[in-house]
Amino acid sequence: MPGGETVRAGARGRLRQVSGWLPVLLLASGLGVHLWQVRAHQLSPWLGAGFGMFASTDVGSVRRVEVFAVLADGTRYPVLLGSPYEDALRRARDLPSGRELERLAGVAREALAAQPDIAFPETPRHLRVEVWRNRYEPGSLQASSSMIATRDFAFDDGG
Amino acid sequence: MGDKAGPWQRLAAGLRRLTPAELAARLTCLTLLFSPVGDWFVRPATMALAGAGLLLPGAWRSPWLWGALALLTGARVIADWPLADNHAYLLFYWCVALVVAAALRDPEVLARNARLLIGLMFAAAAWQKWTSPDYPNDVFFLTTFLLDPRFTDFTLLFTTLTPDQIEAGRAYLEALHREPGTVPQFPFELPASFRLLATASTWWNLFEQTLVAASFLAPPGSRLGRLRDAAMLLFCFTIYAVAPVPSFGWLLLAMTAAQGTPTLRARLWLLGCFAILGFYYEVPWAGLLLEASAR
Numbered sequence: 001m002p003g004g005e006t007v008r009a010g011a012r013g014r015l016r017q018v019s020g021w022l023p024v025l026l027l028a029s030g031l032g033v034h035l036w037q038v039r040a041h042q043l044s045p046w047l048g049a050g051f052g053m054f055a056s057t058d059v060g061s062v063r064r065v066e067v068f069a070v071l072a073d074g075t076r077y078p079v080l081l082g083s084p085y086e087d088a089l090r091r092a093r094d095l096p097s098g099r100e101l102e103r104l105a106g107v108a109r110e111a112l113a114a115q116p117d118i119a120f121p122e123t124p125r126h127l128r129v130e131v132w133r134n135r136y137e138p139g140s141l142q143a144s145s146s147m148i149a150t151r152d153f154a155f156d157d158g159g
Numbered sequence: 160m161g162d163k164a165g166p167w168q169r170l171a172a173g174l175r176r177l178t179p180a181e182l183a184a185r186l187t188c189l190t191l192l193f194s195p196v197g198d199w200f201v202r203p204a205t206m207a208l209a210g211a212g213l214l215l216p217g218a219w220r221s222p223w224l225w226g227a228l229a230l231l232t233g234a235r236v237i238a239d240w241p242l243a244d245n246h247a248y249l250l251f252y253w254c255v256a257l258v259v260a261a262a263l264r265d266p267e268v269l270a271r272n273a274r275l276l277i278g279l280m281f282a283a284a285a286w287q288k289w290t291s292p293d294y295p296n297d298v299f300f301l302t303t304f305l306l307d308p309r310f311t312d313f314t315l316l317f318t319t320l321t322p323d324q325i326e327a328g329r330a331y332l333e334a335l336h337r338e339p340g341t342v343p344q345f346p347f348e349l350p351a352s353f354r355l356l357a358t359a360s361t362w363w364n365l366f367e368q369t370l371v372a373a374s375f376l377a378p379p380g381s382r383l384g385r386l387r388d389a390a391m392l393l394f395c396f397t398i399y400a401v402a403p404v405p406s407f408g409w410l411l412l413a414m415t416a417a418q419g420t421p422t423l424r425a426r427l428w429l430l431g432c433f434a435i436l437g438f439y440y441e442v443p444w445a446g447l448l449l450e451a452s453a454r
Contacts, residue, residue, distance in 0.1 A: 020268045023256040024275045030248055031283055037241055045287060048241045049248040051280050052287035054364075054402070055294055057302050064335045094242050132335055138296040141328075141345045145336040 041097035042131070042148045062134040064145075065093045067108045069124035069155065076128065077120060079108050096131040096149035104129055105153040124155045174426050180266040182426065183273065183417035184219035184257060186433065188212035190413055191228070193437070194406035196250060197235040205231050222261040229254035246407045252276055253414060266417075273417035277391070278375030285368040295365070300357035301349065305329050309403050312445035316452070318352040360401075367394045379418075388425055391415045395432050400444075405436040412436075 030049030037043035038050065045052035046059050068076040081089055085107050092104040105127045112118060131149040136142065164172070177185070191209035195202040208228050212219050232251040236243045253276065260269035288294045293302075304314040305328035314320060327346045336342040371394050374387035391411060399408045412433050419425055 016263055019259050020263060020265070020271075022259055023252045023272045024279065026252050026255060027248075027276060027279055030252075031279075033241060043241065045291070047244060049245070050287060051245050051249075051284040052291075053245045053284075054303070055284065055287040055291045055299070057293045057299055059306075061306055061333060062302075091242060132337075134332065134334075134336070136293070136298050136302055136332070138298050141298070141301060141332070141349070143332060143334070143336055143342055143345075144339060 037095065037097075041095055044094045047094055057136060058133055060090070060094055063093045063148075064132045065089050065096075065104070066130045066132070067104065068128045068130075069112070069120060070126050070128050070152070071120065071122055072125045075121075077124070079112065079127070081108060081111055085111060092129065093131060098151065101129045101131075101149065101151045102153065105151075109155070126152045126155050128152050171423055174430075175423055177426075178266060179417050179419060179421050180260065180269050181219055183269065183413050184225075185213060186409065186413035186416055187253065187257065188219070189433075190406060190409040193409065196232060196247065196406075198238070201231050201235055220261050220264075222258050225254055225257040225261050229258050246404070246410070249276070249280060249407075250410055253410060270418040273414040274375050274379065274387070277387075277411065277414055278372055281368050281372035282376065285365065285372050288365055288368065294361065297354070297357040297361050300360045301353070302332055304353070304357065304360075306332055310401065312443065312449055313401055314353070314356070316445045316449050317356050319350045320353055363397070367397065370394075388415060388419045388429075392428055392432050395436060399436050400439050403440055405440040408436045409433060 027049070031051075034043065034048040034050030034052075037048055038045055038052075044058055044060060044063070045056040046054075067079040067081065069079055070076050085104075088100075088104045088107040092100045108127055108129075129149075129151055130147055132145050133148050134143050134145050137144075174182075188209040191205050192213070195206050197205060205228060208224055208231075212224055218224050229251065232247070232254050236247050236251050239247075253273075256269060256272035256276065260266060260272070291299065293299045304310050305325055311322075311325055314325065315322065324347050331343075331346050367390070371387070371390045374383050374390045377383035377387075379385075379387075395408045395412060399405055412429055416426075416429055419429065
């Protein structure tokens, strides 16, 4: 049927045209997602698809992730996570979204469970994850640190 | 024995024969071989495919080859989503551009995507710098030259800073300062040579990246558009002498080849730049000059 062939040829032509722009559409989408992640979840501008590498001092080496076991009276004990947990630490540092902080808290619970010789005076009430970054004054490079994300997680059930 | 052409003539003839798309595809394969990407389970596959693209006749125009490379480079992006670095994303977009052009058998599509990907990527990079709270005021380079050990030799060579000062500055900048009232001052007075280097680096980068973006996004026949190959060469010759990330530069040069002027001279410049990037990476020129000046 000539009419059907014309429609198919037209559809193929449109597909050709759209697919020719696919790389640019991917770049534009990646840039949009990057900007949203930076704004909503404090993604380091160096990472992701925003091409912000070498544009900001907000880089991993001046961010810090700290995990604490917190007792009922507020006393905090730092939870030191070693190299097996590097990936979870890096992800929470560079993208401190609720999901990544929760993942890190889960990893911290596992790490504590694997070392029963670590004794707290009482069972901690919760785990606190904090992510900090440094900023510098123009001219003097006077440093200041600010917390960019924090969240508490119940110690026993991950909630 | 009838062919009396020397090696240079044969090289020139070979270079002239290559289409822009073939040159771009071959340089992309070389980039993947020189600088394999991904984890141990992705790397052998990308290297094998890149080798096939270089060695098997006509393989460079196969959509299957580029489709497989797009899948592998895309898998690398997804595996670390969204924390892969800029280079991983650009390599994936470029492999998609090569698949699309190979499937459509349209080198013009590859040339257009190369122009737009470079132009938009540099526009985003320049915009991030112009709008960053730390960039136009020199804070970025003042801190980066101290924090990033890859720049230590360069900083020592062009400023009066000492290794001990760089170490002290790095420790100060990286330290966490929980109590706002107790933060000490920066440990030493920043010398004028260091401030000058930071200011020059800031404005040179802003100028170059804005120029590359504008020239690649301008209509190809316009006066600005005709500057694009030269702007990219200038960028690669200068930036990668200092920033040791040649694989990103090689990728940019491969993309530039896809849309560039197909004259012999332009191609020799492009290949020369490709080689120089390897030299910059393999030869610690700033460290060697530093040692020589200390003697």
